[in-house]
Amino acid sequence: MGIVTPFPAPQRPATQVGFERAELTRILDLYGRMVSAGHWRDYAMDLGRDAAVFAAFRRAAERPEFRIEKRPALRNRQGMWALINEAGMVLKRGHELPAVLAPVERRLMKLVAD
Template identity: 50%
Template sequence: MTDQPDLSPGESGAQGSNVIVDLREYRNGKDPIPVTFHRRELDAILRIYGRMVGEGEWRDYAIDHTLEKAVFSIFKRSGEMALYRVEKNPKLAAKQGAYSVLNAHGMILKRGHDLAQVLRVFDKALKLIKS
């Protein structure tokens, strides 16, 4: 069994190669490409994720790529809801910024055009310790 179409006796396979396909129509007919994180974006996110795992605050993550946005979800335990979501939504790039960090309730903690600036929401404030 092959993936080739069944041909009638005397019919050759070369006849189908004479079809001209407009590339614009071909591209439009294909499934749209989902939004993804680029390597540098993932590096920045995973750097913070690794630090927080080392501190014992986070334990699991998930990455989702949809047609509208890419989402990096952060979990305390894998069976629970995400503590935070780092989202990339290119449709908002010209307005509020493509990147945002949301908490478990869906409230936006920080939004902007620069991912590094948005990820600073996870930086811990220095505390004065009295001895």
């Protein structure tokens, strides 16, 4: 008979970082208010192995105005949440989502007040 070649050993299943329901509700609530203010028009989500990213766009064909990133590997360091602007600069980093979203919330208040 022939030679039997064994299958490779099973590998660890690939893990994926995602948003919990309460986190996504908070982010989409902010997104909805920015849409109703006429500032944002589109969004995208990227759920990867290292991070989950929510990107908000002013128009569909451009760089996102803000990215909200969740990186669980940074949980014990600077915090797993980050708010990143269009140029790629980290505006706010922290352990709690509401504190990280505060600069966008303040901007929304200015937009509504105008």
